Amino acid sequence: MPPASVFIVEDELIEAEDIRQTLENQGYTVTGIARSGELALEYLRTARPDVVLMDIHLTGTIDGIDTANRVRTLYNIPVIFLTAHADETTLARAKVTEPYGYVLKPFDERELHSSIEMGLYKHRMEALAKENERTIRVLANAIPDAVMLLDEDRHIIALNDAMARRLGLTYARTQGEPAVRFDGNGMFTSLDFRISTVFRSGLPVRFDEKNGEGWFEISLHLVERLEGSGQRVFVQYHDITDHKRFENQLKKEGMTRIEQNMEQFQILNDQIRNPLQAIMGYVNLDCVRNQERIMEQIKLIDNLVSRLDQGWVESEKVRRFLLRHYRDNPDDNPGTSSPAGDRRDAADVQRPCR
Amino acid sequence: MQLMYSVLVVDDDPAIREIFTAFLIQKGMSAIAVSGGRECLDLLKNQMPDIILLDLMMEPMDGWETLREIRNHPFAGQVPVIIITGKQPVPADILEYGGMIEDFIGKPLDFVRLVACLPQTLEKIRDLNRTAAQKQEAGMDPARIAEYTRLLRLVRITTTLIRRHKDKSWAEQVFLEKQEERLAVLHAILGFPDRFLAWDREG
Numbered sequence: 001m002p003p004a005s006v007f008i009v010e011d012e013l014i015e016a017e018d019i020r021q022t023l024e025n026q027g028y029t030v031t032g033i034a035r036s037g038e039l040a041l042e043y044l045r046t047a048r049p050d051v052v053l054m055d056i057h058l059t060g061t062i063d064g065i066d067t068a069n070r071v072r073t074l075y076n077i078p079v080i081f082l083t084a085h086a087d088e089t090t091l092a093r094a095k096v097t098e099p100y101g102y103v104l105k106p107f108d109e110r111e112l113h114s115s116i117e118m119g120l121y122k123h124r125m126e127a128l129a130k131e132n133e134r135t136i137r138v139l140a141n142a143i144p145d146a147v148m149l150l151d152e153d154r155h156i157i158a159l160n161d162a163m164a165r166r167l168g169l170t171y172a173r174t175q176g177e178p179a180v181r182f183d184g185n186g187m188f189t190s191l192d193f194r195i196s197t198v199f200r201s202g203l204p205v206r207f208d209e210k211n212g213e214g215w216f217e218i219s220l221h222l223v224e225r226l227e228g229s230g231q232r233v234f235v236q237y238h239d240i241t242d243h244k245r246f247e248n249q250l251k252k253e254g255m256t257r258i259e260q261n262m263e264q265f266q267i268l269n270d271q272i273r274n275p276l277q278a279i280m281g282y283v284n285l286d287c288v289r290n291q292e293r294i295m296e297q298i299k300l301i302d303n304l305v306s307r308l309d310q311g312w313v314e315s316e317k318v319r320r321f322l323l324r325h326y327r328d329n330p331d332d333n334p335g336t337s338s339p340a341g342d343r344r345d346a347a348d349v350q351r352p353c354r
Numbered sequence: 355m356q357l358m359y360s361v362l363v364v365d366d367d368p369a370i371r372e373i374f375t376a377f378l379i380q381k382g383m384s385a386i387a388v389s390g391g392r393e394c395l396d397l398l399k400n401q402m403p404d405i406i407l408l409d410l411m412m413e414p415m416d417g418w419e420t421l422r423e424i425r426n427h428p429f430a431g432q433v434p435v436i437i438i439t440g441k442q443p444v445p446a447d448i449l450e451y452g453g454m455i456e457d458f459i460g461k462p463l464d465f466v467r468l469v470a471c472l473p474q475t476l477e478k479i480r481d482l483n484r485t486a487a488q489k490q491e492a493g494m495d496p497a498r499i500a501e502y503t504r505l506l507r508l509v510r511i512t513t514t515l516i517r518r519h520k521d522k523s524w525a526e527q528v529f530l531e532k533q534e535e536r537l538a539v540l541h542a543i544l545g546f547p548d549r550f551l552a553w554d555r556e557g
Contacts, residue, residue, distance in 0.1 A: 266411075266441060266442075267411060269440060269441070269442075270410075270411045270439065270440035270441045270461075271440070272440065273440030273460070273461040273462055274367040274369065274370055274440060274461065275369065276461065276462040277369075277370055277373070277440075277461040277462040277463070277465075278367070278369035278370060278372075278373055279462075280462045280464075280465070281369075281370075281373030281374070281376075281377065281465055282373065284377070284465065284466055285373070285376060285377065285380070298462060302462055305440075309442045312442065313442060313444075316444075
């Protein structure tokens with residue numbers, strides 16, 4: 001790694017040269033010295049040092065703190081303050097600019113060195129964290145599912161764009177303080193008690209829910225964190241509308257199929273009885289010998305057909321029950337919304353055959 | 355001497371038509387057989403049978419549709435009809451058509467017995483029709499008389515089917531109790547002889 005480059009902002013020339021000497025002796029490259037905030041900002045428009053050493057007290061229209069603030073927001077270069085005397089007010093102001101270090105004047109060479117190294121390291125780590133966050137954000141938005149992370153107080157810790165759209169939130173708002181509290185908004189009515197369940201039991205929960213014209217498979221997972229830092233729940237909305245539509249289509253086609261089969265069944269039973277009737281008739285007309293035996297056999301066959309009939313009657317009940325359930329309300333979830341009338345029918349269906 | 359009854363058999367199965375007509379003729383009745391609802395209605399333009407034995411599952415016009423057409427027929431609207439079918443009766447059908455038919459008999463049936471009972475059945479129907487006509491002549495409301503004969507048939511068929519199929523759930527599905535109540539009220543208002551109410555208690 002090449003030596004880090006340092007830019008010095010110091011209005012006292014001798015002081016500045018002293019610092020330059022020290023830094024160069026320590027192996028740093030000093031890219032320049034500016035005597036005021038204005039000059040420093042002017043210089044930084046074209047140059048990108050690795051770190052800026054900034055005197056807090058600068059003469060000129062802007063002081064070191066204001067300059068540092070702009071350096072941070074405009075160029076994202078880490079700033080280390082140099083200060084001879086630090087009063088509380090100044091330190092409080094300086095803190096807001098998120099400095100990477102303070103070096104008290106007169107400076108100690110080793111202190112200056114370690115401050116610069118710490119600042120550089122901190123800055124690299126922050127850049128890495130930002131990069132990581134960007135990567136996670138890209139990944140989170142790459143999936144079509146709406147996802148979010150909630151803490152135990154239902155605050156939204158993180159969410160992807162799909163979820164933000166779903167909740168009517170903007171990214172900026174979700175990043176701001178205080179954290180947005182997830183309130184269901186009427187769209188997630190079934191979610192609230194399930195979130196509590198997941199926090200309590202630690203077990204994942206999965207369920208289907210209709211929302212407007214769409215169907216969603218909703219998964220909740222507990223996210224364990226470091227000891228003492230509280231738990232979170234990961235919420236995922238997976239769109240299964242197409243899947244449901246296909247399933248309903250299949251159900252409908254299945255019902256049509258059953259209906260056709262039932263009709264066939266009924267016609268067949270009717271047709272079996274015609275030859276039986278004919279045999280019975282011919283026997284009655286002509287046959288004297290074995291007439292009773294033949295009649296007995298006819299009766300046996302007829303009893304068999306009657307059993308088929310009985311099966312048809314029972315199947316008809318099942319069919320009517322299924323039809324009401326799936327054809328009229330294909331979207332209804334039979335498990336959750338069963339009106340009283342349907343329950344009565346269900347009991348009918350379960351009644352054993354005579 | 356037995357009267358010469360004429361019977362019309364409507365069935366799409368040729369063997370059934372052959373057997374039934376052979377039987378009827380053997381028992382000294384006149385018999386005609388046709389293969390479907392359309393043919394039946396055509397025949398009714400020129401002939402008036404004493405009773406029709408009607409199959410249900412036929413194409414293209416099924417038995418119930420044929421029955422509706424017969425009842426709307428300008429001349430033959432009153433012809434008695436017995437349903438003879440291999441199809442299981444269902445309460446919804448009986449509720450709708452039970453008042454228009456004399457009986458609903460499942461195949462295979464003992465045709466000897468049916469034919470033997472026919473004269474008696476037809477006499478009863480004639481008795482009812484005669485009495486109804488008298489009531490109408492006596493100035494009673496024809497709509498009420500029609501409703502009375504409809505209920506009489508519906509109640510009789512329902513109780514017969516309950517007995518034959520040993521299925522009590524029919525009573526509830528055809529609202530038997532309510533129908534019997536209405537029948538009793540009309541019976542009292544119109545003053546029909548009690549023998550009509552006793553019909554359903556016979557075999």
